[in-house]
Amino acid sequence: xxxxxxxPIETIFDAHRPLSQDxxxxxxxxxxxxxxxxxxxxxxxxxxxxxxxxxxxxxxASFYSxxxxxxxxxxxxxxxxxEACQAMGARDLLAHLKDVWSEHYDIEVVYCLGHCACAPAIxxxxxxxxxxxxxxxxxxxxx
Ligand code: FES
Numbered sequence: 001x002x003x004x005x006x007x008p009i010e011t012i013f014d015a016h017r018p019l020s021q022d023x024x025x026x027x028x029x030x031x032x033x034x035x036x037x038x039x040x041x042x043x044x045x046x047x048x049x050x051x052x053x054x055x056x057x058x059x060x061a062s063f064y065s066x067x068x069x070x071x072x073x074x075x076x077x078x079x080x081x082x083e084a085c086q087a088m089g090a091r092d093l094l095a096h097l098k099d100v101w102s103e104h105y106d107i108e109v110v111y112c113l114g115h116c117a118c119a120p121a122i123x124x125x126x127x128x129x130x131x132x133x134x135x136x137x138x139x140x141x142x143x
Contacts, residue, residue, distance in 0.1 A: 027046060032068070039069060075106065077106065079094050084117075120132050
């Protein structure tokens with residue numbers, strides 16, 4: 001672990017002490033925010049701090065699609081392909097994303113962003129957009 005990252009991670013740990021399992025998700029979120037990803041070294045540090053196994057920390061992180069083990073080089077677009085979004089055209093949006101936007105965005109398929117009543121939905125760098133059409137998707141991504 002580089003010293004440039006271990007100090008800020010220790011600061012995150014300090015802000016959440018005593019480190020109990022209910023603090024694991026907030027710590028994972030904050031660590032990924034400052035480091036760009038949850039690397040193997042980062043997982044080790046977190047596991048030691050929480051007195052958990054690496055497998056327990058990795059299992060928690062891998063359950064959520066927002067966590068990544070390598071920094072993303074392109075802005076991330078999460079495209080929901082769960083039932084409500086598929087019923088409202090999410091497959092067409094995904095095909096359009098792959099055809100037109102794949103050079104500019106890291107496109108990731110996820111299953112439910114919590115906007116089922118406003119389907120179809122995407123998450124662009126953590127900001128949600130719903131009731132999308134291909135035209136609305138284009139205008140969101142051109143910004
Ligand atoms: S099904 Fe797409 S947001 Fe829930």
